[in-house]
Amino acid sequence: MRRLVQLATTGLLLVASTMAMAELKVSEAKLRLLPGNLPAAGYFTLTNTGNQPVVLTGAQSPAFAQVMMHRSSLENGMASMQHVAQVEVAAGATLKFAPGGYHLMLMQRQRELALGDQVEANLLFTDGQSLPVTFIAVPPGAD
Numbered sequence: 001m002r003r004l005v006q007l008a009t010t011g012l013l014l015v016a017s018t019m020a021m022a023e024l025k026v027s028e029a030k031l032r033l034l035p036g037n038l039p040a041a042g043y044f045t046l047t048n049t050g051n052q053p054v055v056l057t058g059a060q061s062p063a064f065a066q067v068m069m070h071r072s073s074l075e076n077g078m079a080s081m082q083h084v085a086q087v088e089v090a091a092g093a094t095l096k097f098a099p100g101g102y103h104l105m106l107m108q109r110q111r112e113l114a115l116g117d118q119v120e121a122n123l124l125f126t127d128g129q130s131l132p133v134t135f136i137a138v139p140p141g142a143d
């Protein structure tokens with residue numbers, strides 16, 4: 001009897017974690033390509049439709065050796081860029097990675113990339129979940 005209860009509890013936990021994964025949505029994932037082996041910039045919109053906050057810690061992509069999370073800012077008229085270790089997205093909130101603010105900086109291409117290519121990546125979170133995203137390669141001036 002005790003064993004049955006344990007199995008039922010484990011089952012519920014599995015269902016709960018599967019549901020948690022479905023509560024993050026990414027849209028408008030674009031990768032701005034620069035010429036040669038310059039870093040590419042990754043932009044996207046992340047929505048947390050769940051009822052728990054999530055904390056984004058970065059991303060990984062097989063197409064790049066290193067992916068960093070940065071935030072651009074303007075201080076006293078000077079543009080600068082800081083490394084960001086993590087960003088919290090509150091329940092129900094939408095976080096935008098966009099020009100002039102948060103962006104992914106993707107370095108050291110592992111393969112040739114052309115405009116229009118689809119580039120797979122995973123967004124990583126502190127709770128261990130990993131959200132697959134397909135970025136579309138766009139030219140430098142594109143939104």
Ligand SMILES: [Cu+2]
Pocket residue numbers: 070071081103104105
């Ligand atoms: Cu940057």
